[in-house]
Amino acid sequence: MLLHEFRPGRMIAGLTALALAGLYAGDATGAWTTPWYVVFPVLFGGLGTAGLVTWIVYRVRRRSARSRSSDSTDAPASTSGSQAMR
Amino acid sequence: MTSSTPSQHEAPPPAEAVSAPPLRRSRGSKVVGGVCGGLGRYFDLDPVIFRVVIGVLSVPGGLGLIFYGFAWLLVPLDGEEENEGRRLLTGRVSGSTLAAILMALVGCGVFLSMLHSGSMLGSALLVAFALSSAAIWSRHRQAGAGEAEGRADAATASRPVAEAPPETKAPPLVEFPSWWRDPIVKDGSTGKIAIGYLWGPHGIVDQDGLVDGEVPKPGGQWNAGPAAPGRPKPSIRRSPFSIGGLVYLLAMVAAVVGTSLTWESEPLGTSLQTGLVAALAVFGLGLVVSSFLGRTGFGTIFLTVVTAGLLSLTTAVPGQITTEWIRETWRPASVAAVQPRYELGTGVGTLDLSTLAVPAGSTVSSEIEVGAGRLAVIVPKNAVVKLHAQVGLGDLQLPGEPANDIDIAPDRDVTRTLNPPAGTTPAGTLDLSLEVGIGQVEVTRAAS
Numbered sequence: 015m016l017l018h019e020f021r022p023g024r025m026i027a028g029l030t031a032l033a034l035a036g037l038y039a040g041d042a043t044g045a046w047t048t049p050w051y052v053v054f055p056v057l058f059g060g061l062g063t064a065g066l067v068t069w070i071v072y073r074v075r076r077r078s079a080r081s082r083s084s085d086s087t088d089a090p091a092s093t094s095g096s097q098a099m100r
Numbered sequence: 101m102t103s104s105t106p107s108q109h110e111a112p113p114p115a116e117a118v119s120a121p122p123l124r125r126s127r128g129s130k131v132v133g134g135v136c137g138g139l140g141r142y143f144d145l146d147p148v149i150f151r152v153v154i155g156v157l158s159v160p161g162g163l164g165l166i167f168y169g170f171a172w173l174l175v176p177l178d179g180e181e182e183n184e185g186r187r188l189l190t191g192r193v194s195g196s197t198l199a200a201i202l203m204a205l206v207g208c209g210v211f212l213s214m215l216h217s218g219s220m221l222g223s224a225l226l227v228a229f230a231l232s233s234a235a236i237w238s239r240h241r242q243a244g245a246g247e248a249e250g251r252a253d254a255a256t257a258s259r260p261v262a263e264a265p266p267e268t269k270a271p272p273l274v275e276f277p278s279w280w281r282d283p284i285v286k287d288g289s290t291g292k293i294a295i296g297y298l299w300g301p302h303g304i305v306d307q308d309g310l311v312d313g314e315v316p317k318p319g320g321q322w323n324a325g326p327a328a329p330g331r332p333k334p335s336i337r338r339s340p341f342s343i344g345g346l347v348y349l350l351a352m353v354a355a356v357v358g359t360s361l362t363w364e365s366e367p368l369g370t371s372l373q374t375g376l377v378a379a380l381a382v383f384g385l386g387l388v389v390s391s392f393l394g395r396t397g398f399g400t401i402f403l404t405v406v407t408a409g410l411l412s413l414t415t416a417v418p419g420q421i422t423t424e425w426i427r428e429t430w431r432p433a434s435v436a437a438v439q440p441r442y443e444l445g446t447g448v449g450t451l452d453l454s455t456l457a458v459p460a461g462s463t464v465s466s467e468i469e470v471g472a473g474r475l476a477v478i479v480p481k482n483a484v485v486k487l488h489a490q491v492g493l494g495d496l497q498l499p500g501e502p503a504n505d506i507d508i509a510p511d512r513d514v515t516r517t518l519n520p521p522a523g524t525t526p527a528g529t530l531d532l533s534l535e536v537g538i539g540q541v542e543v544t545r546a547a548s
Contacts, residue, residue: 017340020392030384031408050416052412053412054412057408
């Protein structure tokens with residue numbers, strides 16, 4: 015069981031790490047100079063954005079799941095038991 | 101009551117099980133990490149003794165903190181199989197792991213800063229030796245008591261009293277689920293029926309009348325019984341499989357490959373930076389992949405942050421530090437042979453000016469630079485030395501200081517004029533500019 019729904023927060027965190035790696039790879043090859051303190055704004059900005067996006071996606075998914083399970087005309091959104099979804 | 105609870109009438113534990121349990125961090129009597137409680141239980145001593153000694157050892161040299169931090173990392177918690185270090189390496193980082201690492205780091209820092217006072221180290225080692233000998237003595241005493249008890253038991257067993265018939269006992273109780281107490285399951289029945297042999301195999305009869313695929317034997321021996329109740333496995337796997345361990349492994353491989361490929365050709369900082377960039381890229385790719393395939397947790401993100409921090413540290417490593425350790429001695433024979441600049445990447449550089457005759461009234465100037473390592477300068481006995489020494493991180497020793505006075509400090513910048521000792525006629529002036537990135541600068545004056 016590997017495939018799952020898309021998680022944009024992980025994507026942003028990974029892209030942040032890749033961007034940092036690119037910045038310092040250029041520094042190592044001498045293409046440009048990256049000062050040592052660049053890591054702080056990039057890393058904390060990226061991880062903060064990732065956390066925010068994760069939270070927003072979680073809220074959206076919970077709201078849509080709630081609205082789907084509240085209408086009683088169709089099959090319930092969750093069939094694994096009444097405990098899983100209020 | 102279900103059949104999964106172990107019967108109270110199974111064979112009593114053998115006498116060997118009384119021997120001391122393995123060293124584990126205590127769960128009940130803990131103040132910080134439970135190390136002292138676990139040590140106390142292991143050595144049969146009051147944990148307060150360990151607490152006091154580790155506290156005393158922590159103050160002067162940080163040895164107690166180092167010991168406690170590493171014990172916290174390496175000794176598993178009571179009832180668990182993995183220690184914190186292994187959890188850390190497999191990407192499952194918890195607050196307790198971080199606290200243990202922090203404690204060991206602070207201990208190492210205190211130890212480094214106190215390195216120059218050797219007398220403290222001696223007394224600390226003495227206290228540690230006293231405690232460990234007390235602990236070992238206590239453990240031996242415990243083992244000796246157990247042996248003596250065993251001998252006493254053997255003595256009573258060999259008496260003729262043992263010929264008397266054994267005392268009557270109540271028959272063993274049987275615990276198996278009964279249909280009138282079991283909850284009715286969804287399909288209306290009471291579920292599977294347990295067989296009711298008093299001395300028979302444990303197990304549950306399936307539809308074909310078999311127990312675990314075999315025909316049950318009435319009157320058989322007690323068998324191992326049902327397995328000990330562990331954490332019940334969830335029947336539905338909610339979260340996808342973790343790829344954190346795989347990503348960590350690949351990142352380590354990438355770091356080693358990146359560093360080793362550039363080790364010969366690049367300076368140390370660039371080589372390490374290449375390896376860390378490769379590791380960070382692998383972590384980033386793993387996180388991106390895990391946004392739709394597999395799962396990565398807090399551990400991977402933590403390791404990414406650590407890698408990025410290390411990366412920014414390696415960019416601060418001075419570029420002149422090389423990966424090759426060189427020993428070089430410069431011994432200019434005359435004033436004219438003194439070069440204006442000497443350079444060495446990593447290693448030990450020695451500038452021996454002890455036989456140099458500097459004519460009075462003249463000035464000889466030179467710059468010496470060592471990236472990382474040791475720079476030793478021997479100046480002639482009768483010369484006036486104008487010294488400008490810069491040490492990025494390390495120690496600076498000038499003539500007249502004791503040889504074992506090592507005081508590590510960052511960003512040393514000392515400008516000083518060293519006059520020849522009284523009784524010698526002052527000769528010319530040596531203008532020396534010494535620079536070491538990480539390491540030691542040692543200036544000594546020749547004896548003759």
